[in-house]
Amino acid sequence: MSPATVEADPAQQVLNAVFGYPAFRGRQRDIVEHVAAGGAALVLMPTGGGKSLCYQVPAILRHRAGQGVTVVVSPLIALMHDQVGALDEVGVPSAFLNSTLDGDETRRVERDLLAGRLVLLYAAPERILTPRFLAMLESLAERGQLALFAIDEAHCVSQWGHDFREEYLGLSALHERFPQVPRMALTATADDHTREDIVSRLRLEQAERFVSSFDRPNIRYTIVEKDEPKRQLLRFLRDEHEGDAGIVYCQSRKKVEDTASWLSAEGIPALPYHAGLDADTRRRHQDRFLREDALVMVATIAFGMGIDKPDVRFVAHLDLPKNIEAYYQETGRAGRDGLPADAWMAYGLADVVNQRRMIDDGEADEDFKRLQRAKLDALLALAEAHDCRRVRLLGYFGECYGDGGEHEDDDAAGAVPRLRCGNCDNCLAPPATWDATEAARKALSCVYRFRQQGGKRFGAGHLIDVLRGKVTEKVAQYGHETLSTFGIGAEVPESQWRSVLRQLIALGHLRTEGEFNTLELTAGAREVLRGEVQLLLRVPAEAPRRGRSTRTRGGADKPPPLPLDEAATARFTALKAWRGEVAREHNVPAYVVFHDAALAEMARERPATLDELAGISGVGSKKLEAYGAEILRVLRQDA
Numbered sequence: 072m073s074p075a076t077v078e079a080d081p082a083q084q085v086l087n088a089v090f091g092y093p094a095f096r097g098r099q100r101d102i103v104e105h106v107a108a109g110g111a112a113l114v115l116m117p118t119g120g121g122k123s124l125c126y127q128v129p130a131i132l133r134h135r136a137g138q139g140v141t142v143v144v145s146p147l148i149a150l151m152h153d154q155v156g157a158l159d160e161v162g163v164p165s166a167f168l169n170s171t172l173d174g175d176e177t178r179r180v181e182r183d184l185l186a187g188r189l190v191l192l193y194a195a196p197e198r199i200l201t202p203r204f205l206a207m208l209e210s211l212a213e214r215g216q217l218a219l220f221a222i223d224e225a226h227c228v229s230q231w232g233h234d235f236r237e238e239y240l241g242l243s244a245l246h247e248r249f250p251q252v253p254r255m256a257l258t259a260t261a262d263d264h265t266r267e268d269i270v271s272r273l274r275l276e277q278a279e280r281f282v283s284s285f286d287r288p289n290i291r292y293t294i295v296e297k298d299e300p301k302r303q304l305l306r307f308l309r310d311e312h313e314g315d316a317g318i319v320y321c322q323s324r325k326k327v328e329d330t331a332s333w334l335s336a337e338g339i340p341a342l343p344y345h346a347g348l349d350a351d352t353r354r355r356h357q358d359r360f361l362r363e364d365a366l367v368m369v370a371t372i373a374f375g376m377g378i379d380k381p382d383v384r385f386v387a388h389l390d391l392p393k394n395i396e397a398y399y400q401e402t403g404r405a406g407r408d409g410l411p412a413d414a415w416m417a418y419g420l421a422d423v424v425n426q427r428r429m430i431d432d433g434e435a436d437e438d439f440k441r442l443q444r445a446k447l448d449a450l451l452a453l454a455e456a457h458d459c460r461r462v463r464l465l466g467y468f469g470e471c472y473g474d475g476g477e478h479e480d481d482d483a484a485g486a487v488p489r490l491r492c493g494n495c496d497n498c499l500a501p502p503a504t505w506d507a508t509e510a511a512r513k514a515l516s517c518v519y520r521f522r523q524q525g526g527k528r529f530g531a532g533h534l535i536d537v538l539r540g541k542v543t544e545k546v547a548q549y550g551h552e553t554l555s556t557f558g559i560g561a562e563v564p565e566s567q568w569r570s571v572l573r574q575l576i577a578l579g580h581l582r583t584e585g586e587f588n589t590l591e592l593t594a595g596a597r598e599v600l601r602g603e604v605q606l607l608l609r610v611p612a613e614a615p616r617r618g619r620s621t622r623t624r625g626g627a628d629k630p631p632p633l634p635l636d637e638a639a640t641a642r643f644t645a646l647k648a649w650r651g652e653v654a655r656e657h658n659v660p661a662y663v664v665f666h667d668a669a670l671a672e673m674a675r676e677r678p679a680t681l682d683e684l685a686g687i688s689g690v691g692s693k694k695l696e697a698y699g700a701e702i703l704r705v706l707r708q709d710a
């Protein structure tokens with residue numbers, strides 16, 4: 072870049088020289104320019120979208136312009152540590168204030184703050200609202216040395232969201248006490264309700280809103296039908312994620328423990344994480360996950376918020392989350408570095424039944440339960456979908472997937488063109504569908520016959536036996552072989568019947584009741600019985616079908632995360648080993664030193680001079696100075 076453009080574009084200059092990145096992503100440039108000029112902003116960006124740079128670059132620019140320090144409000148201690156560690160690596164003076172510092176350390180940070188030495192200061196909301204801290208901010212503001220407030224994870228201010236934090240409510244004080252200091256709020260939580268809460272509680276009515284697309288193109292969505300879930304998980308890990316870091320979500324603590332020890336026994340390094348473990352164990356496990364390359368964290372939803380490890384290569388769900396919001400947030404923890412990542416879920420009839428039961432048995436009032444059921448239904452529809460998962464996900468968040476998507480004409484004549492993302496299971500291997508309308512009617516009328524004959528209810532297993540005309544003990548006991556529906560579905564395999572029932576439940580035409588999950592018709596059953604609803608269902612994966620059994624997942628259709636030849640792979644390994652030493656020495660996670668992507672590019676390009684090395688994305692001037700010679704040496708050694 073010529074000196075003239077550097078002058079003209081200070082934001083770009085900071086991005087290149089400090090962070091070593093060639094270009095802003097998405098709306099980053101607009102946001103940075105708006106905030107650097109003193110504008111207030113509300114930034115909605117998906118996880119991994121690059122929110123940190125949106126306040127870090129303005130912070131640097133405003134500090135250079137003599138406007139003082141940017142105060143970042145963050146709810147998570149681990150996150151503050153990593154961010155400050157990363158800023159330290161790129162040579163930006165910053166610090167955090169939280170309960171992990173002792174008195175001396177705290178006073179040192181406060182001195183640096185008041186003396187104007189810090190570009191960024193991270194602090195938890197409860198710290199910021201103490202009289203002592205507010206007084207320091209007053210003193211800075213009086214001298215025009217308070218450049219910006221950046222409120223990260225701003226959805227914590229909303230009682231509506233699941234991460235609500237009481238202390239965030241107090242942050243409206245910032246507006247009252249420092250009306251002249253620009254404020255920005257950032258979050259990855261998209262829904263309207265939360266968004267409006269943020270605006271009104273943080274008094275951001277005047278702020279410009281920057282809403283990014285919530286698409287995560289590098290994440291591949293896959294939802295499989297549960298068959299033997301552990302074995303399915305193991306196959307997924309072995310075939311596609313050998314040696315990768317990832318998260319496996321389970322619903323219960325017990326299942327977390329079981330799954331983690333089972334994976335370990337299978338030779339896959341895994342640790343458990345749930346709220347039942349003591350704080351020390353949790354911290355240790357989290358630390359190892361952040362710092363190690365290839366650890367699988369098996370966890371309840373207690374794990375994840377604030378984990379900004381960029382190289383999480385997969386998020387797997389062994390149980391169905393509560394709703395699409397939770398699913399999207401949890402899966403969003405994969406692939407923040409933009410490299411290919413997987414969101415994989417196994418789900419089955421029991422999941423549907425369990426989630427419904429949890430809602431029914433919950434303490435909430437009927438209105439709230441209705442809302443929860445509707446949200447669950449949307450997730451079930453996603454799981455049962457035979458069209459593009461991404462189109463559905465984004466559609467749920469009110470976003471229309473389209474630009475850049477491939478269009479494919481429906482087979483049916485004159486049908487609306489269907490959008491395909493090309494990076495979800497349904498796009499990559501479109502599932503066969505079968506018209507289950509007739510089968511669904513048979514199932515529902517069989518449930519109806521049970522009720523007519525004696526009023527007793529039965530579960531899915533017995534229903535399928537009757538439909539398939541199997542004379543079991545139970546069938547004989549209740550005389551069900553005399554029902555008109557006995558054997559009317561003999562031609563449909565059992566697995567396909569399970570799928571019909573699951574989907575009838577998912578779609579609300581059938582529900583389960585009581586301890587034994589007996590089946591009962593809903594009001595919505597009538598439409599199916601009258602033939603008003605057409606049911607086009609996926610053919611269950613285990614049902615024999617031509618063309619499906621040899622899916623090429625993990626084969627040629629998957630872009631390799633790091634396309635390196637043998638020699639380059641050796642260099643990459645050597646660079647990683649070197650990075651590991653530096654990370655240990657500096658007590659930071661490896662990705663804070665360099666991302667995998669940066670090391671891979673070095674291994675591939677083999678820069679021979681510092682100038683060439685500076686051209687690699689992720690190598691800013693400080694890292695070049697600190698590590699350049701070492702990296703060149705490692706690269707030369709492994710030539």
Ligand code: ADP
Pocket residue numbers: 092093094095096099116117118119120121122123124379381407408
């Ligand atoms: P978020 O907080 O939105 O989840 P981060 O700020 O942690 O995302 O950014 C995700 C990753 O992307 C980080 O590792 C960051 O260094 C990287 N990143 C952000 N912006 C850019 C950019 N313009 N060019 C290259 N990498 C970027």
Ligand code: ZN
Pocket residue numbers: 458459460461462491492493494495496497498
């Ligand atoms: Zn798709």
